[in-house]
Amino acid sequence: MLTIGTTLSSLAVAQAPGQTALPSPEIYTCIDAHGRKLTSDRPIAACRDREQKILNPSGTVKARVGPTLTAKEQAQRDAKARADLAERTRIEEERRQDRALLIRYPNPAAHEKERAEALDNINRSKQTALTRTTELLAQRSKLTDEMAFYEKDPSKAPPQLQHQYQEVNQALAVQGRLLAEFDAQLIRIKTRFDTELNRLIPLWNQVSKSID
Structure with a gap:
């Protein structure tokens, strides 16, 4: 793994004039379960259960990656999403019926x-x-x-x-x-x-x- 102290710009390969610039490397960083700050050029396995930041070579945050869910956790999240959608749909339908009732019976x-x-x-x-x-x-x-x-x-x-x-x-x-x-x-x-x-x-x- 890379350390934060490593100069981020050193990860970029110098290009000769006329050459096509290589894409900037992605730098992943996170705080693991033990409070350690970890950095790598790929998703960090020790932080799969928590948020990871993707940094630009300049050190600014490019993106954030949420926790990687297990199959069971993903199934639970999907089930909750379906239940939430069903509840929102039910509430909206109930409101629609209420509006129709008020129009019919003012x-x-x-x-x-x-x-x-x-x-x-x-x-x-x-x-x-x-x-x-x-x-x-x-x-x-x-x-x-x-x-x-x-x-x-x-x-x-x-x-x-x-x-x-x-x-x-x-x-x-x-x-x-x-x-x-x-x-x-x-x-x-x-x-x-x-x-x-x-x-x-x-x-x-x-x-x-x-x-x-």
């Missing part, structure tokens, strides 16, 4: 109005299904009374009566599935608007404070 009244409309649409559809279910139940009750005459052997019932009875039961099953889906939609809508409201309240407060 005040509580706007949010409550859309909530009521969404629930009303589903409730009206549900009421239609309930009305149809009531009608079908009445039809089935009548058909059940007619089928009672053939209780001992339902296969002897007229084909048209059997067909009507099956159709009514199938229609009731369809309405039952519709009603279950409407109930699920109502829950989803309420959950969505409740979640939005929890996000919007602090946003509305921030806007109100900025105006005040």
Whole structure:
């Protein structure tokens, strides 16, 4: 290794007139784990875990080289970088969604109005299904009374009566599935608007404070 006391300019080879100048040698220097100042014309192995300076022949700092990482350390750094990027992306997406919410619902009244409309649409559809279910139940009750005459052997019932009875039961099953889906939609809508409201309240407060 070279010592700092060595004249840096002596590392440069004198050139005869007309010759192409050789590139200036790179001089690496660092303080190792024992506090010693080391110098070399190549990266210093004893300082691979710490910063090294690259000097110009004049002794000024040309560049700095960070620690050389092991494969495990590099993997950890890469994983942290990915996690940091994912977190920044999440925060930015959350802010974008907040801005969109404020544009769509500038005040509580706007949010409550859309909530009521969404629930009303589903409730009206549900009421239609309930009305149809009531009608079908009445039809089935009548058909059940007619089928009672053939209780001992339902296969002897007229084909048209059997067909009507099956159709009514199938229609009731369809309405039952519709009603279950409407109930699920109502829950989803309420959950969505409740979640939005929890996000919007602090946003509305921030806007109100900025105006005040």
